[in-house]
Amino acid sequence: MDTKIASKCQKLIVAAIDFGTTYSGYAFSMKHDWGKVMTNGWQGGSLLSHKAPTCLLLKKDQSVSLFGYEAEDRYSELTAEESKDHENYYFFQRFKMILHEDVSVSRHIPCKDIKGKTLEAGTVFMHCIKYLKNHLFEEIKKSVVGIPEEDIDFILTVPAIWGDKAKMFMREAALKAGIKKDRLIIALEPEAASIYCQYLQIAKDDASSALGVVSAGTKYMVLDLGGGTADITVHQKCEDNTLEEVLPASGGPWGGKSVDDAFLKFLTELAGEKVMEAFKQKYMEDYLEIMRVFETKKRTIKPNKTGMTNMTIPQAFYKLCSEMHNVGDFKEVIEKNTMHKGNVKYGGGKLKWSNEYFAGFFKKTIDSIVKHIDELFDEDMVRDVEIIVMVGGFSECMLVQDAIRKNFEHKKVIVPEEAGLAVLKGAVFFGHVPDAISRRSARYTYGIQTWPEFRPGFHLESKKVSVRGSMRCRDVFFKVITKGEKIMPGYTKSQIFQALNSEEKCLECGVFISDQKNPTYVDEHGCRLLGVLQVPLSSDGKQTSCEIEESLIFGETELRFKAKDVYTGVQREIMFDLLKD
Numbered sequence: 088m089d090t091k092i093a094s095k096c097q098k099l100i101v102a103a104i105d106f107g108t109t110y111s112g113y114a115f116s117m118k119h120d121w122g123k124v125m126t127n128g129w130q131g132g133s134l135l136s137h138k139a140p141t142c143l144l145l146k147k148d149q150s151v152s153l154f155g156y157e158a159e160d161r162y163s164e165l166t167a168e169e170s171k172d173h174e175n176y177y178f179f180q181r182f183k184m185i186l187h188e189d190v191s192v193s194r195h196i197p198c199k200d201i202k203g204k205t206l207e208a209g210t211v212f213m214h215c216i217k218y219l220k221n222h223l224f225e226e227i228k229k230s231v232v233g234i235p236e237e238d239i240d241f242i243l244t245v246p247a248i249w250g251d252k253a254k255m256f257m258r259e260a261a262l263k264a265g266i267k268k269d270r271l272i273i274a275l276e277p278e279a280a281s282i283y284c285q286y287l288q289i290a291k292d293d294a295s296s297a298l299g300v301v302s303a304g305t306k307y308m309v310l311d312l313g314g315g316t317a318d319i320t321v322h323q324k325c326e327d328n329t330l331e332e333v334l335p336a337s338g339g340p341w342g343g344k345s346v347d348d349a350f351l352k353f354l355t356e357l358a359g360e361k362v363m364e365a366f367k368q369k370y371m372e373d374y375l376e377i378m379r380v381f382e383t384k385k386r387t388i389k390p391n392k393t394g395m396t397n398m399t400i401p402q403a404f405y406k407l408c409s410e411m412h413n414v415g416d417f418k419e420v421i422e423k424n425t426m427h428k429g430n431v432k433y434g435g436g437k438l439k440w441s442n443e444y445f446a447g448f449f450k451k452t453i454d455s456i457v458k459h460i461d462e463l464f465d466e467d468m469v470r471d472v473e474i475i476v477m478v479g480g481f482s483e484c485m486l487v488q489d490a491i492r493k494n495f496e497h498k499k500v501i502v503p504e505e506a507g508l509a510v511l512k513g514a515v516f517f518g519h520v521p522d523a524i525s526r527r528s529a530r531y532t533y534g535i536q537t538w539p540e541f542r543p544g545f546h547l548e549s550k551k552v553s554v555r556g557s558m559r560c561r562d563v564f565f566k567v568i569t570k571g572e573k574i575m576p577g578y579t580k581s582q583i584f585q586a587l588n589s590e591e592k593c594l595e596c597g598v599f600i601s602d603q604k605n606p607t608y609v610d611e612h613g614c615r616l617l618g619v620l621q622v623p624l625s626s627d628g629k630q631t632s633c634e635i636e637e638s639l640i641f642g643e644t645e646l647r648f649k650a651k652d653v654y655t656g657v658q659r660e661i662m663f664d665l666l667k668d
Contacts, residue, residue, distance in 0.1 A: 104241065121515070167371070308475045334463070337459070400438055456487070
């Protein structure tokens with residue numbers, strides 16, 4: 088196939104790992120035919136899917152680690168055994184959202200398993216990525232016999248609304264999983280999905296596919312709805328067919344998991360917390376089956392359909408409920424439940440709701456998504472956007488599609504084929520055409536903490552300090568990038584700073600971010616420390632002062648930093664540590 092655009096990858100293969108909140112998968116393509124992306128099929132019971140559940144079974148001594156359906160099935164077997172060997176294992180599922188609140192992310196952030204046991208999250212993420220990487224490599228070897236791992240570039244996806252700390256956390260986990268630093272690229276999920284839509288006509292040799300035919304200057308909104316988050320951004324197609332980010336990515340925890348949480352809350356209120364805990368302890372296989380069946384219902388429920396939604400629930404659930412509530416039949420459990428009596432019925436081994444009530448599990452999540460999109464359309468730069476592109480697994484839910492179309496009826500809503508794989512396949516495309524995004528929009532205002540000479544009447548008196556006989560102003564926010572500023576990949580901002588003490592061995596520099604466009608001091612509301620740069624200083628005894636040119640490199644999926652000693656000319660790239668506790 089003539090792909091028309093040559094791959095810019097220096098390796099033979101680009102492989103992407105889409106590490107999701109509820110489901111994860113991988114895909115790859117060859118440099119010579121990069122539009123042909125191959126994925127894996129995962130088997131779980133009667134389900135066959137291109138992704139596996141994001142869950143990890145890990146023995147406490149870390150000698151055994153299983154992932155996905157394999158982890159679910161083995162843990163179900165362990166919990167069914169009399170030996171209680173399952174107590175020697177951790178079972179983690181749906182844990183990725185602990186990285187959503189970037190401020191709280193640290194290297195030692197704890198991750199809770201299904202029974203509340205904790206382990207450092209870095210270890211959990213590392214084992215998941217390692218399993219996927221190894222599984223992926225074995226699959227690649229079936230297509231290309233004898234290929235060394237050095238001939239593969241790896242792409243790891245993260246939500247664009249995540250902060251720099253969470254991205255660094257994922258990078259560290261991937262490095263510990265065995266992916267080499269120079270062969271790892273972080274891709275932002277809505278960007279990958281947008282690239283997928285732009286280049287889909289190349290993969291299918293079909294000029295009518297997705298967004299390949301939109302003209303230069305066209306803006307469109309990318310609504311990436313995954314398991315954990317709604318990740319929303321606006322892109323504009325440029326004259327050279329690259330994409331420009333019009334607005335910084337935004338969104339919230341409004342993915343499919345929040346619907347699952349609403350359903351589990353209902354079941355817990357119906358059966359009681361003690362019953363649900365006992366059910367998970369005794370019948371883990373049945374508990375996992377309930378969630379698999381609900382996942383199918385979630386994807387197939389139709390809007391505005393009258394009648395009932397029926398859902399088969401394992402008999403063990405009804406039996407345990409009846410025993411623990413000391414009643415003869417599950418119908419009595421419902422009759423005695425003051426909260427949900429009348430909302431649900433039971434018969435033939437199935438729970439039955441009116442379609443309208445069942446759709447209520449989705450309401451809070453969908454309302455949050457719609458409200459946020461409404462707010463985005465109030466922005467000056469978004470008012471002329473006429474196209475909404477829905478991608479991600481949760482976007483395949485017809486209730487969500489219907490809500491978007493009804494609330495934004497004057498917009499063109501596009502749901503591309505394989506919307507649930509758009510991020511994964513788009514990440515592979517990104518590895519082949521890394522310059523597909525030509526300009527990004529800064530999510531924050533970035534600045535460096537400085538101590539300039541004190542200016543009476545301009546600086547606050549409370550900030551006035553004496554440093555070696557000179558009056559200085561502490562905590563000044565020296566701005567290098569403004570929130571919303573358009574930046575090209577590799578865009579560099581440099582500034583020369585002087586060590587206040589020539590005998591210092593190391594120049595420490597605090598890098599801050601702010602939600603405001605023009606902060607004055609680093610301790611203002613909306614400002615927070617991103618990380619501390621530690622730059623080693625020359626110590627040859629010949630210098631009376633030491634000047635360092637500090638450069639922040641923006642416009643890529645991760646922030647980079649360089650420091651140059653003006654006296655010696657020595658320059659080094661420094662990955663500063665964002666993850667200290």
